[in-house]
Amino acid sequence: MELLCSGKQMQEIDRYSIQEMKIPSLVLMERAALAVRDAVLRRWKPGGRIVAVCGSGNNGADGLAAVRLLSQAGCPAEAILAGSEEHETRECRLQREILVNLEIPVHRAAGDAYDKIRGAQILIDAVFGVGLSRNVKGTYARMIEAVNQADGQVVSVDIPSGVSADTGKVLGCAVNAAETVTFGFRKLGQILYPGAGCCGKLTVAEIGFAPVPGTLSEELAYTFVTEDLDGLPQREADSNKGSFGKTAVFAGCKNMAGAAALCGLSAYRAGAGLVRLVTEEENRMILQQLVPEAVMTTLERNRKERIAEALEWATVIVLGPGLGRSEEAGEEVRQVLEYGMKHPEKPVAADADALNLLSENPQWRIKGSGNLILTPHPGELSRLLGRSVEKLKEDFPGAVRDCAEKYGAVVVGKDSRTVVSEAEGPVFVNTSGNSAMAKAGSGDVLCGVIAGLLARGVPARSAAEYGAYVHGLAGDLWVREHGCQGMTAMDLSECLSRLWF
Numbered sequence: 454m455e456l457l458c459s460g461k462q463m464q465e466i467d468r469y470s471i472q473e474m475k476i477p478s479l480v481l482m483e484r485a486a487l488a489v490r491d492a493v494l495r496r497w498k499p500g501g502r503i504v505a506v507c508g509s510g511n512n513g514a515d516g517l518a519a520v521r522l523l524s525q526a527g528c529p530a531e532a533i534l535a536g537s538e539e540h541e542t543r544e545c546r547l548q549r550e551i552l553v554n555l556e557i558p559v560h561r562a563a564g565d566a567y568d569k570i571r572g573a574q575i576l577i578d579a580v581f582g583v584g585l586s587r588n589v590k591g592t593y594a595r596m597i598e599a600v601n602q603a604d605g606q607v608v609s610v611d612i613p614s615g616v617s618a619d620t621g622k623v624l625g626c627a628v629n630a631a632e633t634v635t636f637g638f639r640k641l642g643q644i645l646y647p648g649a650g651c652c653g654k655l656t657v658a659e660i661g662f663a664p665v666p667g668t669l670s671e672e673l674a675y676t677f678v679t680e681d682l683d684g685l686p687q688r689e690a691d692s693n694k695g696s697f698g699k700t701a702v703f704a705g706c707k708n709m710a711g712a713a714a715l716c717g718l719s720a721y722r723a724g725a726g727l728v729r730l731v732t733e734e735e736n737r738m739i740l741q742q743l744v745p746e747a748v749m750t751t752l753e754r755n756r757k758e759r760i761a762e763a764l765e766w767a768t769v770i771v772l773g774p775g776l777g778r779s780e781e782a783g784e785e786v787r788q789v790l791e792y793g794m795k796h797p798e799k800p801v802a803a804d805a806d807a808l809n810l811l812s813e814n815p816q817w818r819i820k821g822s823g824n825l826i827l828t829p830h831p832g833e834l835s836r837l838l839g840r841s842v843e844k845l846k847e848d849f850p851g852a853v854r855d856c857a858e859k860y861g862a863v864v865v866g867k868d869s870r871t872v873v874s875e876a877e878g879p880v881f882v883n884t885s886g887n888s889a890m891a892k893a894g895s896g897d898v899l900c901g902v903i904a905g906l907l908a909r910g911v912p913a914r915s916a917a918e919y920g921a922y923v924h925g926l927a928g929d930l931w932v933r934e935h936g937c938q939g940m941t942a943m944d945l946s947e948c949l950s951r952l953w954f
């Protein structure tokens with residue numbers, strides 16, 4: 454597991470290290486600057502000039518210190534001050550004074566500063582770090598635009614200036630870096646888009662922060678690494694199909710069999726022992742061919758009774774893929790969700806049309822109690838929350854958390870970086886997967902994977918996190934072998950069979 458920080462949490466780790474643990478601020482800063490120096494030296498070619506554009510906070514101070522170290526390493530390096538002296542932090546003032554004492558060039562952001570930026574082989578972006586708190590304007594914005602328009606390679610200090618370290622939002626304008634050297638932890642704003650797209654190559658430098666105090670470490674977001682797959686339960690040698698749950702998949706309206714097939718197959722491929730597809734009679738033939746391993750309940754007559762029988766049979770319930778939004782679908786979704794509320798021992802994963810119907814019917818008063826998983830993409834999340842997609846994307850983890858609170862659910866907010874959250878506690882941010890998965894049907898596969906993990910006995914929250922992670926690993930496996938255009942959702946599902954999890 455890798456911990457991820459917001460900007461505010463990183464500032465708290467900084468403060469704790471310096472003020473409570475008494476690690477000198479300048480020691481941390483020197484190590485940060487050394488890491489930046491090394492990254493720049495790997496790119497620099499003799500003859501090229503290095504220009505650092507520095508703000509007046511400690512990010513700027515890092516930049517000034519890096520200029521000193523590069524100059525001492527024999528490179529022509531200079532600094533441009535984008536901020537004013539009156540706003541300088543103590544460290545920033547000291548680093549500037551050292552440059553002046555050493556007769557290393559320091560310029561104001563005026564006159565020929567823009568020419569210097571244009572003429573640089575390498576630009577060090579040290580305008581803002583994790584302390585950026587509002588939209589970038591004025592000289593700062595002009596400096597950032599100048600850096601982006603220059604031909605030189607840009608190395609950002611800690612985070613590309615203009616990116617919110619908390620949300621990845623671009624606050625007005627932001628630097629597009631070739632490389633970002635960050636300190637201690639990756640920041641959420643470097644993982645979430647659009648910030649993630651501004652970082653270029655991201656390196657994490659260890660600069661000697663104190664260990665994170667327990668109270669704070671429990672609040673940090675996290676992502677998975679391959680070793681985390683060891684946390685999943687193994688398949689016992691002495692087991693049978695009944696050992697791995699009975700998964701009922703309520704999916705597929707007339708002529709929408711594909712979603713049911715992808716979900717059911719993916720549940721098997723994620724380890725489910727027995728899958729029942731509960732669908733329309735018209736889908737029977739096609740689904741028997743696509744998923745011969747599944748048993749089937751079709752809903753021609755006595756819908757309510759047949760749904761009730763399938764619910765009684767099930768230990769894991771999936772609801773929604775390809776279900777449509779008809780009145781009948783509405784009745785079905787309501788019946789299943791209400792059953793789920795009365796049976797907390799049976800996890801329910803709701804996706805797609807089940808989410809749309811849920812948002813259209815607030816009078817159902819659905820509130821899970823730890824066993825309900827909702828898997829909305831931003832459009833569905835927007836309907837569930839009554840908040841525009843644009844607005845919720847400004848703080849995606851916050852929106853996912855709000856949805857979890859509203860519905861008493863574990864919410865899997867699906868996007869290029871899927872976020873899993875409950876009403877309280879840290880968020881999980883998925884870092885596997887790729888844009889080949891941006892295709893119809895990928896979500897049905899995810900829902901199946903989560904169901905398969907639930908059927909193996911993985912608790913709801915973990916099934917949601919591991920589901921997103923494994924789903925992304927399957928996409929990554931495909932892309933490594935075939936490139937990023939041709940994958941279908943069925944290909945994605947098939948890749949699940951080739952992963953160890």
Ligand SMILES: NC(=O)C1=CN([C@@H]2O[C@H](COP(=O)(O)OP(=O)(O)OC[C@H]3O[C@@H](n4cnc5c(N)ncnc54)[C@H](O)[C@@H]3O)[C@@H](O)[C@H]2O)[C@@H](O)CC1
Pocket residue numbers: 464467471477478479481482485508509510511512513515542580581582583584585586587588589590593610611612636
């Ligand atoms: N010893 C330390 O404290 C260390 C600090 N480090 C560096 O320090 C950075 C954080 O430094 P700071 O907390 O000083 O913050 P920053 O240097 O990121 O800058 C924020 C400063 O700009 C102001 N500001 C915020 N948004 C603005 C806007 N839109 N327009 C104009 N001004 C704005 C803030 O009030 C603050 O003074 C890290 O990103 C990292 O680079 C690292 O060197 C590690 C050690």
Ligand SMILES: Nc1ncnc2c1ncn2[C@@H]1O[C@H](COP(=O)(O)OP(=O)(O)O)[C@@H](O)[C@H]1O
Pocket residue numbers: 805830867868869870871885886887888889890891892893894895896897898899924
């Ligand atoms: N650019 C991307 N990078 C990583 N994962 C992606 C990307 N685009 C889509 N995905 C993943 O693919 C799935 C798409 O789900 P969804 O939008 O519900 O599709 P559908 O409804 O067509 O099945 C989600 O799990 C999402 O996280």
Ligand SMILES: [K+]
Pocket residue numbers: 512578579580581582609610611612613614
């Ligand atoms: K920066």
